[in-house]
Amino acid sequence: MNELHAGLAVFLLLNVLVGLVRVARGPTFADRMLVAQLFGTTGVTVLLVLGADPGRSALRDVALVFAMLAAIAVVAFVQLVPMGGQDRDR
Amino acid sequence: MTPRTVISAALLILGGAFFLAGTLGLLRFPDVYSRLHALTKADNLGLGFVAVGLSIEAASFALSVKVFIVWASVVLASGISSQLIAGAAFRAGVAPAGKAPPGEAP
């Protein structure tokens, strides 16, 4: 694995982990879904970077699956989770 | 170091910088709407730069097409889902920073 790729992957992963602070802080459920969104995009990028390694090209297909399915959780959230106020008063 | 590796390395680093900007926005901005704005824009650009960087590095047409499809689906999905999240937050009465909640008198 080339050093720039390794460094970039670690850096992106750290971004994701720091983003988890927002899940803890909220304050609304929408904020938390936003972090799931961040995870999706960053995860796809990490997979593309890892997939640039010789012999690991299958990871690009994993990235493709992630990219296409990332929206399902958000659509499920919008369609199913009642946000009505319960987060506001916290 | 060929010019190609220099360009691709520069693009990868630039992409990383955009992700950093997005994460900072997620942590520091005052309300869900501005956080949404910062995060989706910066991250989609970050992914774009990384994708172009990797394609230049590999210099393979088939690979570039696949990477492009990945990028296009992310941009599409995250653009639409950020709109959905913002809409859901607004309807639920989450107030933009410094403003009264939607639907209430200021």
Next chain:
Amino acid sequence: MIPPIDLLLATALPLIAWRVLATDELPTSVVLFIAFGLLSALAWARLDAPDVALVEAAVGTGLTGALLMSSLRSMERPRPPSPWRARAIALVAAAIAVALASVVALLPRGALGLGPAVLARSEESGVAQPVTAVLMNFRGHDTHLEMLVLLAASIGVLSIQHGTASHGVDTAPTSSVVMMLVELIVPALVVLAGYLVWRGSRAPGGAFQAGAILAGGAVLLLLTRRMAPLSLERQMVRMFLFAGPVLFFLVAAVPLGFGGDMLEYPRGWGGSLILGLESALTLSIATILTMFFPQGAPAPRRRG
């Protein structure tokens, strides 16, 4: 020397899992659990298990998240455990973890496992991809029984939901933005699933991955009421549901009549038989996984 990315992933996974389970609010747990799925997919990627990463990506990001959110309304009030009990349990768990970890650490290093055996006979299996060869040929009977487990679970979910059909999903009215997304993404998912089945004989991919992806598309259609709820009364649903298990059974049983062994593929036919079987299994797995999702109010019964 462990590469930093492996160290980071291996440390982050248990920490996130702990936050998933210790957070007070369940919606937060669910979001963290989706994030946990993503990090495990990265772990599979680092451990050179792209087949597993594909399934995790399809199941973890799409189905599990949607399933959990569909049940969020069923939340109970949190009942915080008493602190002394928590401490006692944590102590026991730590002891078990140490014992298990020492067993794992004592296992022979550098063991090759069954890898060489699978590679040596991959010629005979009819497919070049070792994981597909194991699933569809060498351990085909396991896969067959797993299909039956899935089938049993989906029938279980259906019969439980039968009484509460009206309390399935009540979705919000669908906005035009969601419709646009669904119209663009569902056809792409179908193509992606086909690509993964076709590729499964030479590269990571196959029925489980493709089935999970198709089910993700179907869940999108259910959420936006673009598809009538799946019910056993529809012939198409029954056909899709049983196509895989029945074909698997035939492929397993027919060689017995010709003096062969169960699940013995005729020489030279392995590749094509596996591709056909995988296609049928994909449809069955997709249907089963879609049935796990609460189907909403039953559609008015149509006859003929």
Next chain:
Amino acid sequence: MPPWLAYAASGVSLFAVGMSALVLHGEVMRKILAANVSASGVFLVLVALARRAPKGPPDPVPHALVLTGIVVSVSATALALALVRQLRHGAQLGPSDERRR
């Protein structure tokens, strides 16, 4: 310490975290999440053990086991969630539930 051992240790910790939460918490939803976390731990140990050879391809048999295991564990989760919904439907929980409507 080789990388696979780090992941195996991580898997063991996941298993322990999941198991203790399963025993500790009373809420059914949380128990379901805990069982899923434990299962992930088991999967991680299996896939890590498949990677023990220092070079060359990993052992495909545990991969096949885990791959189907993930799908089977989703089906168990789905069955459990269906039971939770049915439980709630039967019990028609109290005021906390009314508030969400």
